[in-house]
Amino acid sequence: MELMAKISFVIYALIILGGGLVAVTSQSLVRALVGLISTLLGVAGMYMLLATPFMAFMQILIYVGAVAVIVFFAVMLTRADEGGEEADPAPIRQSLGSLAAVAAVGGVLSWVLLTKPVQGLKVPVEVAVEELGKGLMESYFVAFELISVILLVAMSGAVLLAWERRVKK
Amino acid sequence: MKIPIELIRIVVALVAVMAWVGLNALLLVYCERKYAGHIQRRPGPFEVGPHGIIQPLIDGLKLMAKQLLMPDGADAILFWLAPILSMIPVLLLFLCIPYSPLLTGWEVNLGLLLILAFAGLNVLALLLAGWGSNNKWGLLGAARAVSQSVAYEIPLLLAVLAIAFQTGTLNLTEIVNGQGSWPWQWNIIVQPLAFLIYFTSILGETNRAPFDLPEAESELTAGFHTEYSSMGFGLFFMAEYANMVVVCSVATVLFLGGWKGPFFDGWWWFLAKTYVLLFVMIWLRWTYPRVRFDQLLNINWKWLLPLAVANLLGTAFLMKVFA
Amino acid sequence: MTRYPNMEQVTGDFYTQNFEKGAREGSLILNMGPQHPSTHGVLRIILELDGEYILRCDPVLGYLHRMHEKMGESKTYRGFIPNMGRVDYGCPLPWNWAFVGAVEKLAGIEVPERAEYIRVITTEMNRITSHLLWWGAYILDLGAFTPIMYAFDEREWLLDLLQTPTGSRLTYSSFRVGGVGHDIDDKFIEGLKAFIPYFRSRLPMYKDLVTDNIILRKRVEDIGPMPLDMCRRYGATGPVIRGSGLAYDIRRAEPYGIYDRFDFEIPTQDTCCCMGRYKVRLAEFEQSLRILEQAVDQIPDGPIIMDKAPKPSWKPPKGEVYFAVEGARGKTSVYLVSDGTKSPYRVKLRAPGFSNLSLFAEAAQGTLLADAVAILGSLDLIIPEIDR
Amino acid sequence: MMDKLFAGVRIRCLEKADYDKTGQKWSVFLAPNTLLKAVARLNDDGWFLEDVCAVDSVEGFLVLYHFDHWQKSGRLSLKVLVPHDDPRVPSISGMYQGALWHERETHDFHGIVFEGHPNLIPLLLPAEADFHPLVKDAKSRLPLKDLMVLGEVVSCEESIQALFPEEAEEAAAEQGGEEAEAEAES
Structure with a gap:
C-alpha cells in the first residue's frame, strides 16, 4: 500500500505541476483554464490520498464544476485587443520580480516546514463528515463565519464593478 | 506485492460499466426512436432486424466508419479533448450506483456527493467543444451551456440536500435502506416538491428538451457539437444518454426506493423505475416545444431556486421539530 | 483577435x-443560412448580434x-403554366390561377362553370395542405417535433386526393387557359366528403395539444409585433x-x-404578434373547409374546359393585364404584357412572400435569436417563391 | 377622384383604364422628377405598394409602380418612362420600405438606377453578375403602342399622346384580326 500511495502521489504531483505550467505559459486563455482545471483535479486527488474524500469531492464540485465554469464565462466576456498591454511579452524585470516572489513564499514555507515539522500522522485517518461539520459549527465557528465575510466582500465588489460599468455605458 | 482486492473489484466493475454504458446507449437510442415513432403515429425504425432492433448498432457502426473531421482553425487539443472529457466522468458515475445491495461497482461513503461532483464536469466538455471548434454557433451554444448549467446545478443540489438532511447520510445504499418496499414508504411521498425540482433540474442539466438550448437545432443548428462528426459526435451522443441514465438512477435511489419494490426486492425494480423515468424524459422531448433562453433562466432563478430553498428550510425545520 | 485565431480566413x-x-464594435456577425434548419430552404440571413x-x-x-x-418571355402561354407549379411548391394552384386568370382576362375568355368549381375545390385543398405544412414546420422551428408528423398525416390524405384532378403531388400545374386539365370523379368527391368531418374533428385536438400549450404561448405571444402601418409600408x-x-x-x-358565391368569413386577429398570425392560419382551415363543403354541394355537371381551348400556338390580343388571387401566403399576382405573339412580352410575378419577408x-431588430426564428417562421416562407 | 388626389402634381398622362380588361383602374404617366410627390400623396391617402417592375420598350424603360388600397378597391399604376442610356428614377423606399427590395430587383433585371436607395446591391442575381437579364436586344424591342392601350384618357400631354398614335382604331382593328386568326387556327 505504501508503494501505491507513493506512486499516486507522484502522479498527482505531476498533474498539478503540469497543469500549473500549462496555465501559466499557454497563449490561449481557454487552454490556460484547462491547465487550471487539471491542477484542481490533481489537488482533489491529493485530498483523496489524505483520506478526506469529502474535501476531494467538494474540490471537484465547487472548484472544477462551478468556479472554473464561471472563470470560463469571464474569459468569454473579456475582449483582448491586439494592441493591448498584454500583447507584448512581459519585461525581464517583471519576470524576475515574479520569480523572487515565488522564491520568497516558497522559501519561507519550506523553512517553516523543515525547521518546525508538523506533528503528522503516519497513515491518514478518515474524518467523518459529521465531525467535520461539528468542528466548523462549534470549535472553529468564528473562523468559518469570517470566511463568509470574505465572500460577501467579493460579491459586493463584483456588484460594484458591474454597476460602474453599466453606468458608464 | 499483493494487489488489493478493492482495486481488482474496481477494474472489473469499470469494464462491466463500459459494457453497460454501451448497451444502455444502444437500448436507449432504440427506445427513443421507437417511442418517438409511436408518439408520432409511425412505426419508427423497422427495416434492420425484427422491428428494427439492430438499428442502433448499425447507427453506431456508421458513426465509427465515418471520417474524423476537424474544421480549419480549430484548437486541436481542446477539440478532441472535449468528447473524451464528456465520456470519462460518466463512466465513473456508473461505478457507484447501487443497482442492488450486492451489485455496486464501488461502494463509497459519500456516493451522492461524488455523483454530484462528477456530473458537473459534463458542462466543461460542452464548453471546450463549443470554444475549440472555431465556430460561432458552437460558441453561442457553449455560452448557453455555461449559464444554463451554472443556474440549474443550484436547485438540483438544494433538492438533493433536502434528502440528505432527512436521511442523515450521503451513502446511496443507506439512503435506499432507509426506504421501504411499498410506494408509500418511498421518499417521494415525504419530499414531492424536492422530486419535482430535481426532475426539472436534471432536464436542464442533461440538456434535454424542452431545455435543450445549447444544441437547439432550429436556432443554433447544433450548438456546441455543430462541427463534430463521426465518433466525436458519437461520444457526445453516448455521454448524453449515459448522463440521462445516471441522473434517473440517482432519482430512483433518492426518491423511488432504489432496488426495493413490492414482493421481490432486486435490481429489476431499480431498472424498471429508472427506465420509467427515462421514458418520461423522452416523452417530454417529443411533446413540448423548446423554451426561450431568458424563459429558461427565469424558470430557474424565479421559481426553482426559491422553491428549493424553501423546501430545504422547511425540511430542516421539520427535522428539528420532530427529531 | 484571440477569439478567432484564423479570422483572416473567415x-x-x-x-x-x-x-x-455598418457593424458596431464588439458585436458578432453571424451568417444564418443558407443551410440552416429554420430558414426553410436556402434563405440566408446575416445577423449582427450583441450576445443573443x-x-x-x-x-x-x-x-x-x-x-x-x-x-416566360420565351415560352408559349400554355407552356409557361408548368413554371407556375414550380414557383411555390407549397401552394402552387393560386399561382396557376393567377397566370391563367391573367391570360383569360387579357383575352376575355369565359371559363365553364364546372371548371370554376374544380378550381375552387383544388385551390382550397391546396391552401389547407400549405397551411398544414406551415403549421408543422413552424412548431418544429419552436422545438416540438411531433406536430409536423400529425400535419403530414392529414396532408397526405389531401395529396392523395389531389392526385386525381392535378396529376401530381407537389408541383401542380393543372389549370389551363379556359378551364382545367382534368375532371374530378365521384371517388374524389367521396374522399373529400369523408375528409372534411375528419379534419374538423382533429382541429380541437390540435388546439389542446399545441395552441394551448403554455410553452408555445410564451414563445409566440407578443413576439414580432407588426402594426398595420408597418404592414402597409x-x-x-x-x-x-x-x-x-x-x-x-x-x-x-x-x-x-366564383368566390362571391360562397359564404365564408375572413378570420382576423388584432394582436399583431406571431400568435395572431398563427391563429389566423388555423382559423383559415375552418373557412376553407366551409368553402369546400359548399363547392362540393353546388358543383354542376358540364364541360371542364372551354370549346376551342387555346393551343400552344395561340396568340392573345396585345395589351397589359394585372391579375391577383389570394394564395396561402397572401396576394399572389401576375402582371402580363402581351405584344400579340405566341409568348408574353413581359411577365412579372408578384410573390407575397417577397414583400412579407x-x-x-425591421420586425426582428432588437429581439432574441430564438424570437427571430419565431418571427421568421410566422411569415410562412417558401423560398422558391420569394426568389422566383 | 384622381384629379383631386394628384392636385398640384404635374402628371404627364392620366387615364382611366378598363378594369375588366387590364385589372387596373387608373394608370398615370409621370416624369421622374414628380414621382416622389405623387407617391407621397398616395402614402398619405393610405395606398400600399404591390410591386415595382419595368418593361423594356423602344422608347425606353417603362418603370411601373402598382399600388392598391385596403378599403377602396382598385389598382393604380404609376408609369415612369426613362431613356435607355441614362435610366434614373428617384427611389421611393423612403416612404415605402417595401420598395427597397423591389427596386433592388428591378436594378438587377433592368439596370435601372434608383437614386437615393440606401443599399442598391444585387438582390436575386449573384454579386458578380455584370448583365441585366431582362434588357432586350434592339431587334426584339417593341414600341409602347404595341404593348398597351390607352384607356379613357382624362388628361394627357402631347409627348405621351404621341406614343400611342390613333390609339382606338388601331387597337380595334388588330384585335379583330387576332380573333379571326385564333379561330382559324383552332
Missing part, C-alpha cells in the same frame, strides 16, 4: 462585407433564383396582415372566379 463574401460596414440580441439583420436572397420571368398581405387585424382578402376585396429585418 472574411465572408460580398454580402457579408457589405453588411459589416439582434442588433441588425439583412436577408440575402437569390440562392434559388431561376428567373421565371425571363423564361412593406406591402404585406395574406395571413400576416389579417393577423394584424385587417380583414383584407383578395377573394373578397377583388373577387375572382422584407418586413422581417
Whole structure:
C-alpha cells in the first residue's frame, strides 16, 4: 500500500505541476483554464490520498464544476485587443520580480516546514463528515463565519464593478 | 506485492460499466426512436432486424466508419479533448450506483456527493467543444451551456440536500435502506416538491428538451457539437444518454426506493423505475416545444431556486421539530 | 483577435462585407443560412448580434433564383403554366390561377362553370395542405417535433386526393387557359366528403395539444409585433396582415372566379404578434373547409374546359393585364404584357412572400435569436417563391 | 377622384383604364422628377405598394409602380418612362420600405438606377453578375403602342399622346384580326 500511495502521489504531483505550467505559459486563455482545471483535479486527488474524500469531492464540485465554469464565462466576456498591454511579452524585470516572489513564499514555507515539522500522522485517518461539520459549527465557528465575510466582500465588489460599468455605458 | 482486492473489484466493475454504458446507449437510442415513432403515429425504425432492433448498432457502426473531421482553425487539443472529457466522468458515475445491495461497482461513503461532483464536469466538455471548434454557433451554444448549467446545478443540489438532511447520510445504499418496499414508504411521498425540482433540474442539466438550448437545432443548428462528426459526435451522443441514465438512477435511489419494490426486492425494480423515468424524459422531448433562453433562466432563478430553498428550510425545520 | 485565431480566413463574401460596414464594435456577425434548419430552404440571413440580441439583420436572397420571368418571355402561354407549379411548391394552384386568370382576362375568355368549381375545390385543398405544412414546420422551428408528423398525416390524405384532378403531388400545374386539365370523379368527391368531418374533428385536438400549450404561448405571444402601418409600408398581405387585424382578402376585396358565391368569413386577429398570425392560419382551415363543403354541394355537371381551348400556338390580343388571387401566403399576382405573339412580352410575378419577408429585418431588430426564428417562421416562407 | 388626389402634381398622362380588361383602374404617366410627390400623396391617402417592375420598350424603360388600397378597391399604376442610356428614377423606399427590395430587383433585371436607395446591391442575381437579364436586344424591342392601350384618357400631354398614335382604331382593328386568326387556327 505504501508503494501505491507513493506512486499516486507522484502522479498527482505531476498533474498539478503540469497543469500549473500549462496555465501559466499557454497563449490561449481557454487552454490556460484547462491547465487550471487539471491542477484542481490533481489537488482533489491529493485530498483523496489524505483520506478526506469529502474535501476531494467538494474540490471537484465547487472548484472544477462551478468556479472554473464561471472563470470560463469571464474569459468569454473579456475582449483582448491586439494592441493591448498584454500583447507584448512581459519585461525581464517583471519576470524576475515574479520569480523572487515565488522564491520568497516558497522559501519561507519550506523553512517553516523543515525547521518546525508538523506533528503528522503516519497513515491518514478518515474524518467523518459529521465531525467535520461539528468542528466548523462549534470549535472553529468564528473562523468559518469570517470566511463568509470574505465572500460577501467579493460579491459586493463584483456588484460594484458591474454597476460602474453599466453606468458608464 | 499483493494487489488489493478493492482495486481488482474496481477494474472489473469499470469494464462491466463500459459494457453497460454501451448497451444502455444502444437500448436507449432504440427506445427513443421507437417511442418517438409511436408518439408520432409511425412505426419508427423497422427495416434492420425484427422491428428494427439492430438499428442502433448499425447507427453506431456508421458513426465509427465515418471520417474524423476537424474544421480549419480549430484548437486541436481542446477539440478532441472535449468528447473524451464528456465520456470519462460518466463512466465513473456508473461505478457507484447501487443497482442492488450486492451489485455496486464501488461502494463509497459519500456516493451522492461524488455523483454530484462528477456530473458537473459534463458542462466543461460542452464548453471546450463549443470554444475549440472555431465556430460561432458552437460558441453561442457553449455560452448557453455555461449559464444554463451554472443556474440549474443550484436547485438540483438544494433538492438533493433536502434528502440528505432527512436521511442523515450521503451513502446511496443507506439512503435506499432507509426506504421501504411499498410506494408509500418511498421518499417521494415525504419530499414531492424536492422530486419535482430535481426532475426539472436534471432536464436542464442533461440538456434535454424542452431545455435543450445549447444544441437547439432550429436556432443554433447544433450548438456546441455543430462541427463534430463521426465518433466525436458519437461520444457526445453516448455521454448524453449515459448522463440521462445516471441522473434517473440517482432519482430512483433518492426518491423511488432504489432496488426495493413490492414482493421481490432486486435490481429489476431499480431498472424498471429508472427506465420509467427515462421514458418520461423522452416523452417530454417529443411533446413540448423548446423554451426561450431568458424563459429558461427565469424558470430557474424565479421559481426553482426559491422553491428549493424553501423546501430545504422547511425540511430542516421539520427535522428539528420532530427529531 | 484571440477569439478567432484564423479570422483572416473567415472574411465572408460580398454580402457579408457589405453588411459589416455598418457593424458596431464588439458585436458578432453571424451568417444564418443558407443551410440552416429554420430558414426553410436556402434563405440566408446575416445577423449582427450583441450576445443573443439582434442588433441588425439583412436577408440575402437569390440562392434559388431561376428567373421565371425571363423564361416566360420565351415560352408559349400554355407552356409557361408548368413554371407556375414550380414557383411555390407549397401552394402552387393560386399561382396557376393567377397566370391563367391573367391570360383569360387579357383575352376575355369565359371559363365553364364546372371548371370554376374544380378550381375552387383544388385551390382550397391546396391552401389547407400549405397551411398544414406551415403549421408543422413552424412548431418544429419552436422545438416540438411531433406536430409536423400529425400535419403530414392529414396532408397526405389531401395529396392523395389531389392526385386525381392535378396529376401530381407537389408541383401542380393543372389549370389551363379556359378551364382545367382534368375532371374530378365521384371517388374524389367521396374522399373529400369523408375528409372534411375528419379534419374538423382533429382541429380541437390540435388546439389542446399545441395552441394551448403554455410553452408555445410564451414563445409566440407578443413576439414580432407588426402594426398595420408597418404592414402597409412593406406591402404585406395574406395571413400576416389579417393577423394584424385587417380583414383584407383578395377573394373578397377583388373577387375572382366564383368566390362571391360562397359564404365564408375572413378570420382576423388584432394582436399583431406571431400568435395572431398563427391563429389566423388555423382559423383559415375552418373557412376553407366551409368553402369546400359548399363547392362540393353546388358543383354542376358540364364541360371542364372551354370549346376551342387555346393551343400552344395561340396568340392573345396585345395589351397589359394585372391579375391577383389570394394564395396561402397572401396576394399572389401576375402582371402580363402581351405584344400579340405566341409568348408574353413581359411577365412579372408578384410573390407575397417577397414583400412579407422584407418586413422581417425591421420586425426582428432588437429581439432574441430564438424570437427571430419565431418571427421568421410566422411569415410562412417558401423560398422558391420569394426568389422566383 | 384622381384629379383631386394628384392636385398640384404635374402628371404627364392620366387615364382611366378598363378594369375588366387590364385589372387596373387608373394608370398615370409621370416624369421622374414628380414621382416622389405623387407617391407621397398616395402614402398619405393610405395606398400600399404591390410591386415595382419595368418593361423594356423602344422608347425606353417603362418603370411601373402598382399600388392598391385596403378599403377602396382598385389598382393604380404609376408609369415612369426613362431613356435607355441614362435610366434614373428617384427611389421611393423612403416612404415605402417595401420598395427597397423591389427596386433592388428591378436594378438587377433592368439596370435601372434608383437614386437615393440606401443599399442598391444585387438582390436575386449573384454579386458578380455584370448583365441585366431582362434588357432586350434592339431587334426584339417593341414600341409602347404595341404593348398597351390607352384607356379613357382624362388628361394627357402631347409627348405621351404621341406614343400611342390613333390609339382606338388601331387597337380595334388588330384585335379583330387576332380573333379571326385564333379561330382559324383552332
